[in-house]
Amino acid sequence: MGGRRTLIRAGLVVDAEGCRAGPGAVLVDGPRIVAAGAPAAIGRPSGARTVDLPDAVVLPGLVNVHCHLDLSHIGPVPFGGDFVDWIDRVRLKRAGDDQAIAASVRRGIDLARAGGTALVGDIAGAGSRIPIGELRAAGLAGVSFLEVFGVGRRQGNAIRALTEAVKFESNRDGSQDGLRLGAGPHAPYSCGIDVYRAAAELGVPVATHLAESLEELQFIRAAEGPLAGLLKRLGVWDETIFAHQAHPIDYLADALRATPFIAAHLNYVEDRHLELLADWRTTVAYCPRASAYFGHPQPGRSPHRYRQMLEAGVSVALGTDSLICLDTPDRISVLDEMRFLYRRDGTDPMTLLRMATTAGAVALGADPSLVTLAPGPTAGLLAATFDPHNPLDPLRQVLQRDDPVRWIVAPAPAGESQTGPTT
Ligand SMILES: [Zn+2]
Incomplete structure (x- = not known):
């Protein structure tokens, strides 16, 4: 189809895989990138509409x-x-019925889109399949991790819930929308090792919370402390739950080794874990503002070890x-997480961009080129404002500012830009 080509000229075009030109240009044809780089290399294709953004950094859509x-x-x-008190409060505030869950997810999708996601x-909390339906309806790709809880004798229920949901999803048509169901055993204090092992065997992406708090370390080591108290209060404690005398990462080693x-x-990782996590191809989902919000890592502990x-x-x-x-x-x-780390740690902007795009795409089983400026389908392009009169590198300026991003190429319609479930 002709007439859909647009030449976007910007103060800087940049991705995490080495495409960087300032000034730069991106030629797009609908939701596909034709070329990106220095304006002279791209030229002025006849018939293309031109959009001039001299005060913008153009970058790919982001991965949360x-x-x-x-x-x-x-x-x-x-x-x-108080972490346990916080968990309790969130449990009480969680949306209860399907309509309320759907409304909350829709609000989250709008906010994520507004954030360039x-x-x-x-x-998907409480094992609900409502979120995947809302993501699908909105055309937001990625993985909906079905969260399950199950300790002690309750592990079988959690495993059944996961297995049935994965079976149901795999029977669906329309799997070319770039959205998959994943397994989400909640955390080592709320799911037993059998749940983790079963999740790792399902052949779907798996996500969990891990080594988040000192309370979790205490619980796995000694089966005591505030989280043991929480399980008892919730009535899910039984005598098959015991002390493992281990760090949560070592406790889950079998499962972590079995699938990425x-x-x-x-937040709390020992030296020896670094090599293990690399060997196991674990992706660390670092949420810097959330860690800071909860005060992790606590004073006296080493700062978060993402750079190591x-x-x-x-x-x-x-x-x-x-x-x-x-x-x-x-x-x-x-x-905003990139900005937080840039300001706090002075982390290299290109490292941050990789963490915010391709690293996440790989972890979610998506084609990472969707979130680069490589020719081919794109998951959307963003513009972030900077001041062209300021001599500081435009990307660094973006990290110093707080402006929201805006979409200049919308994510492709479902099925057109995304990879299928087997990639
Ligand atoms: Zn979380």
Whole structure:
């Protein structure tokens, strides 16, 4: 079809895979990139519409590898200082019926889109399949991780719920929408090792929370502390739950080794774990603002080790966790996580861009080229404002500013730009 070509000229065009030109240009044909790079190399194709964005950095859509869109109705809430108390409060505020869950997810999808999100790893709380339906209806690709809970004798129920849901999804038509169901064993204190082993055998993406808090470390080591108290209060404790005398990563080693997990947080990691996580091809879903919100890692502990993880060859991608933890009520965006790390740690912008795009896409089983400027289908293009009169590198300026991004090429309609479930 002719007449759909657009030449976008911008102050900088950049992706995480080495395409970088300032000034730069991207030639698109509908939802496909034809070429990107220096304006002279692309020229002025006849018949193409031209869009001039001299004060914008043009970059690919972003990947939020760990979020909880179904908690979006709660909005940002300050942390009271007690993790178990927080879990309790969220449980009580969680949307109860299908309509309320759907509405919360829709709000989360709108906020994620406003944040420039092209792909999500979304945790579907309480084992609900409502979120995957809403993601599908909105055309937001990625993985909906069905969250399950099951400790002690309750592990069988959790395994059954996962197995049945995966079977149901795999029977569906329309699997070319770039959206998959994944397994989401919640955390090592709320799911037993059998649930993890079963999740790892399902042949779908798997995500969990791991080594998030000192309370979790205490629980796995000694089967005591505030999280043991929580399980008892919830009436799910039984005598088959015991102390493992181990760190949660070592405790789950069998399952983590069996399939590449997405492990959220990893606030408390020992030296020896770095090599293991690299060997196991675990992706660390680092949610910097959420970690800071909860005060992790705690004083006296080493700061979050994401840079050492990267040096050790561990894949680290960015997530936001839920809107509850965020300081941006108008959007859910890993660009704000990049900004947070750039300001706090001075982390290299290109490293951050990789964490916010291709690293997450690989973890979600999507084609990472969807979130680069490589020729072919695109999961959308974003423009982020900078000041062309400021001599500082435009991408660094974007990381110093707080402006929202805007979509300049919308994500392709379902089925057109996304990879299928087997890639
Ligand atoms: Zn989470």
